[in-house]
Structure formats: structure tokens, C-alpha cells
Amino acid sequence: MPSIFTLISLSLLMLCSPLAGAFPKQSLVPGGIALIDLKRIDKTPNFSFKGKPVLTVLYQGTPMAIVGLPLNLNPGKHFIQGSWGKEKSLQKIFFTIVDKQYTTQRIEIKDKRKVNPYANDMDRILAEKKRKQKARLVFTPMMVNVDLLQPVEGIMTGSYGRRRIFNGQKKRPHSGMDIAADLGTPVLAPAAGKVIELGDFFFSGNIVYIDHGQGLITLFAHLSKTHVKLGQSIKKGEIIGEVGATGRVTGPHLHWSLGLNGTWVDPELFLN
Secondary structure, rough: OOOOHHHHHHHHHHHOOOEEEOOOOOOOOOEEEEEOOOOOOOOOHHHHHHOOEEEEEEEEEEEEEEEEOOOOOOEEEEEEEEEEEOOOEEEEEEEOOOOOOEEEEEEEOHHHHHOOHHHHHHHHHHHHHHHHHHEEEOOOOOOOOOOOOOOOOOEEEEOOOOEEEOOOOOOOOOOOOEEEEEOOEEEOOOOOEEEEEEEEEOOOOOOOOEEEEOOOEEEEEEEEEEEOOOOOOEEEEEEEEOOEEEOOOOOEEEEEEEEEOOOOOOOOHHHH
């Protein structure tokens, strides 16, 4: 986690640079986001949620925290915690989460190995899981633009949070948005950033992770091709790959996940 001095320097920069463009929509449910007015502009904010630093921007003259809410978060009162400037006392800002019932989706996968991996697949799967967790938790102090592009045009076939049943077996809820499009359709970076992970993964196929700053991470999966390299700086709207059908899929589509403070949230909240 960045030091408090790094975050204070970041906050000073943030408070001097008003955010232009669209702003995400609040959804106070598990898997949604909380938009919290930090009010004070006389000192720099340094806040976290459940031990992870949260994204802060200046919007229409007001410092705002954009907090990712885990899908397994219990309804009820929660809070972000932090301090102002060099003040030692910790402050809590509370908000209330309400329950949401996500729908269930039944999917038939022809490649049964992608539902019930072989024993000799597990070393690969576990190693890839560690790489994914590391990428999701990256926090880079920098200016962030939360006015995002939709990475590909198409039909949404799998919404965030759906409970999924593969070949009759219950699996983890869907952690992103599925957009069906023709094989080879260009996939665009929703915002500027840096490639922090990529490769051919067992379940996700060809993937790209982009770090957009302050814990805002995007993941693009099932690509047929990637057009970027590890460590490469990416411009907003730049082609990073092509729609494919690699990994555990039923057909060509893009799986797009969006992370905040180490948890995947609903990407649709960032689209207008």
C-alpha cells in the first residue's frame, strides 16, 4: 500500500486538477459503487475502505471518493476511514448498503474440461489465479480519468453479478460484463493506462489487464489476439486486442471487468 505521504502528494495534485467529462453512477448495493462527498478542500484526503486505498477525484469543485463495493458485502452500514492532511485523528464517513438479488444464468460449455479441469491443469490454474489477484490489487498514485469508453460495441449477453451454472454446476458469480461481437472486432482501451498483465489463461483465454491509476483496473478476456506488450503505456481509445472465443466460452465475445480498491464492480455504472 502506498505511504501516507505518497497519497497526500497525490491528493494535492488531484485537488488542483478538476475532472471533466462523464461521472460514474452511484449504486449502493453489493457489486456497486459508493460516491462519497469528502467536503473539505482545505486539506488533502487520505481514505481507505476495508484497508485498501480508494480512488479520489475532484468533480465539479468537490473532492469525491469512488468506492468499489464487493459482491459479497453484507447489507447495512459501512464506512470509509482516513484522515485529512497531516492530522493524526482518524475520521469515518458512513454509508448504507441495501441488498440486491442478481439473476441466474445457465450455460452449456462444450469443452467439459473448462468446467471440470483435469488434475494436471490445477498447477497452471492456481499460478494464474495468483497473477490475477496481484494485478487486481495494483494501486498507482496518479491522476485518473473516470470518463470511460465502452471497449467494444455489441450485444450484452452476460451482466455483472449473475449467478452462473455451468453444465448444471454452480460456479462463481459473473465478475464483469459480456459483450457479444464478431470475431476480430477491435477492443479499445476505455481510458489511458499501463498494461500490467497479459497472457493465455486457462479459463479466461487471452487477457489484458490495464492499470488506470489509484486502483482503477480493467480486464479484457477471451481475446483472439492482443496488440499490446507488458509494461506498455496505452492511450484512451487505442486498440489493445480483438474479440475472440478463447478460454471458457460459448462463442465470440468480450468479457470486461472493472476493479476499484481491489474488488470487481459493475462496469455499466461507468457508462453513459
